[in-house]
Amino acid sequence: MLKCPRKEESHHASVFHKLTQTELTPKHTKEILLPLLYRIFPRWILYPAIAQGEYAAVKNYAPVAEKFPEVESVRNDEKHHGDTVKGLLNKRTGLEHDRTKTTGSL
Numbered sequence: 001m002l003k004c005p006r007k008e009e010s011h012h013a014s015v016f017h018k019l020t021q022t023e024l025t026p027k028h029t030k031e032i033l034l035p036l037l038y039r040i041f042p043r044w045i046l047y048p049a050i051a052q053g054e055y056a057a058v059k060n061y062a063p064v065a066e067k068f069p070e071v072e073s074v075r076n077d078e079k080h081h082g083d084t085v086k087g088l089l090n091k092r093t094g095l096e097h098d099r100t101k102t103t104g105s106l
Helices: 005-020 029-040 043-067 069-093
Strands: none
Touching: 005 069, 029 043, 043 069
């Protein structure tokens, strides 16, 4: 079941707030940019790029999770996000797309 992305992102902010004692605010760039990109590009181009960003977050959070085990839940969420977006691509197209073949140098 797909959780509400805002709730998951709020959970991420909460985890990092506990570690840093700093109030983290989301960048509103994605809120503005993604709807625009959805109008310009087909989903079979966007979904692999979005999934790759989620998987990159998993990799980037690995060293942090080694020092702070509570960050592992954030890593798990990011992997789940990537898997969900990849699943949406497969469901919509019925094909497994390789990002390098479909998005070129985006």
